[in-house]
Amino acid sequence: MDFNVVYAPWRLRYIQNVGKGECFLCKAAGERERDDENLVPARGKHVFAILNKFPYTWGHVMVSPYRHVSQFEELTAEEWAEMVDMARRLMEALKKTVGAGRFIVGLNIGRAAGAGLEGHLHLHIIPDREVEPGVDLPQALVKLTRELREAL
Known part of the structure; x- marks a missing residue:
């Protein structure tokens, strides 16, 4: 199975609740004592990494500033530099953990760009x-997310 085709029915719960309640990134940023539960594998001075709870594919991880900013130009030079450095380190870890050789890296800014969370x-x-044919993808993603959290 090639993951160039995006089919992720387990994302329905996320899609149904997007925009409801508090910002999940702000919540995770402020709950350092709950990093395991919030799937936060790494923290820096200005940014943190968070595994996608409803991923499109194996090991989907995000890097976010602690500050609630919505536009690229609002990032400080320090936030941007740390974000890029953390992304580089996460990619190295993903190469070892999930055997990835290629990556899609990007920012979705605004609804038209596909941002599900526009504010942060x-x-x-x-x-x-x-991945190998016959893999139970939802179950495999849960298992991999746990393993990836530990490895990162």
Whole structure:
């Protein structure tokens, strides 16, 4: 199965609740004592990494500033530099953990760009690799998310 085709029915719960309640990135940023539960594998001075709870594909991780900013130009030089450095380190970890050789890395800014969460900028790192036929994808993603959290 090639993950160039996006089919992720487990995302329905996320899609149904997007825009309801508090910003999940602000919540995770402020709950350092709950990093395991919030799927936060790494923290820096200005940014943190968070695994996508409803991923499109294996090991989908995001890097977000602690500050609630929505536009690229609102980032400070320090936030941007740390975001890029953390993304680089996460990609190295993903290469080792999930065997990814290719990545999709990007920012979705605004609804037209596909942003599901418009108010809090975040950088997506999506490993692109093939998986074996017959894999129970939702169950495998849960298992991999746990393993990835520990490895990162």
